[in-house]
Amino acid sequence: MPRPRRGKEPPRAAQDGGVSRYSDPARTGEHRPVTVTAVIADGSDLVSVALEQARAALGKARLVWIDSDSRGPEVEALLRDLGVHPLTIEDVFETRTVPKVEDFGRYLFILAHAVRVPAEGPSRLQETELDIVVGARWVFTHHEAALTAPARLREEALRTRRALDPVKIAHALLDRLVDDALPAIDAFDDELEQLEKISLARIPRRTTVPRVLALRSALHRFRRAAVHQREVLLRLARGEFALIPADQLPFFRDVHDHAVRIADEIDDARELLSGILEAHLSMVSNRLNEIMKVLTMMASVFLPISFIAGVYGMNFEAMPELRSPWGYPAVLAAMALTVAGLLWWFRRRGWLE
Template identity: 35%
Template sequence: MPRFISKSLKKVGSSPGTLIHVGEIKTEQSSLSMLHFDAETHIEQPLTDIGEATSLLTPDATTWINVVGIQDIALIEDIGRHYHIHPLTLEDILNTTQRPKVESFDDYLFIVIKMLEHDKEKDSIVSEQLSLVLGKTVLISFQEDEGDVFNPVRERIRKGKGRIRSAGCDYLAYALIDAIVDNYFVILENVGQRLEAVEEAIDSDLDADILEKIHTIRRELIYLRKQVWPIREIITYLQKDGAPLIGEATGPFLRDVYDHTIQVIDTIESLRDMLSGMQDLYLSIISNRMNEVMKVLTIIATIFIPLSFIAGIYGMNFNHMPELTWRWGYPAVWLLIIGIVAMMIVFFRRKKWI
């Protein structure tokens, strides 16, 4: 439930721009790292202080500063002072319950997006908020925890593959967003595999926990849709209103990310439809099995109704009952009982009730 209903009780009553960390603390200590590059060279190093990166800023190069662990309010304030980041932006960075969005300021763009991964141990989706502050020559990314989906981007920068080292800061922002969206396909592939396992379980043997698995996957798909849907608005905004920070050459790449986002949304909707079909199938099979059981019990009860009637008559113990003294009375009653049972079974078969 916490993933669907955000609680920000610490912020209630606070003035706008108050820096309070809201959310789970996922790493003990915050850390800084930097990738500074241009078309010819690159520098990669950890940072002990945000001021170390400031001296490297040049109009012809791109600097990517990555902050891991956002619970250090003093560090966030220091970054805000160095790069003239608005207090409301810093407030949103510290609030990990943000909806994915994009906001434009005088000197930078602020982007919030959710980075999702599959937790193999818990067999569930875990979410991490990623905040991007995009300037002309510097991009600052804020992560909640170590580990991300950006290693392919880092490798391209290190090896100088493609156009990433010469395309500018806006292209780097596109590359990070593209990596996150591409990872959504990995998440959906895993969800699809789990759906196939549920389908096989329905076809082979109905486990008691199938319905629980269906509801768990449905909740995850709802959460996925909630995080992916706003990305369309983000990309649309960057294409139309993000200039001059978004160069014209980056436009086609943003359109490609938009197409991928639409594919992700379509896949989520398809999986939700499949899930609804599986639930209906499961409930239908359960209902049919119950009907079969009730049919058998009803037939047995119906057959015993006339037999109970016959036994009830001979259980009344009247003195003047001819069959009580008749030598063949007992076999005759049994023949009558067997005959009634046989006739009822034949009748049920003709009616195709059994």
């Protein structure tokens, strides 16, 4: 059955150039220029600066936000200077399959996932990682270049002179990641509606089961990320961490509510997909039963005809019917009556319906 739509894609997701699942060049051995963008806020002014200026402003400016889309010696040196634990640095630059949040006292490390449905369809669901390190007066973010949520937030803040602090930046990024997952839910709904129609077709398609299995695998990956991200947001929303002030907790609770809704939608989609697979297998079984019924009835009709033809096909001379001028028509009439009688009996039993 068609499922209710959640509306059009949020404007932020529509503007996003998309996220893709490919490895960080630092992990694959490839090398490309390191892109680092920095923003500092001193008073009410928000200014985009170079990395050297941002490092000089640490401890002096009200806010320093450094964003990187790759790994480089200068980025690692910056994190060490900020007192970031070596294990956190490793987590930042390595791909992790599960979102998490860790409190190191001086800073908070948040690992979140973003999802996107490519042109190939939801069965090719793509994920990317966003790492957020939140300090008292600074925030560091790391992600793949294809994830544009940090850049869009930074441009919006510079354009509108929006008042930001490290916690507000973390909230805004997590909010965008959760909202950008809604179009993926809609894409899964569309695919499920198509599969539901195909699964109930009179003649089953061979491609249905592979499509269902591929979609189930994508939903499994989507659910794993969504459930762990929901737990991360729950911990952020209930005030476990000293770096998050009490007046910011309602905003994180709002994001958590959206994450709960997405996780519930994924669970509903998985249940519906299981029902579609069962319905398809049932249709295949019914189709096979119908074919076997037709073949069995054909064999039942031809069995007595074959017996009659076999009897009169024997080469014995003492068969009086062979010399009778009405023998051949009589045999044909007997065959016809046998077929008619069997078909009448099949119809009376309801086997021809």
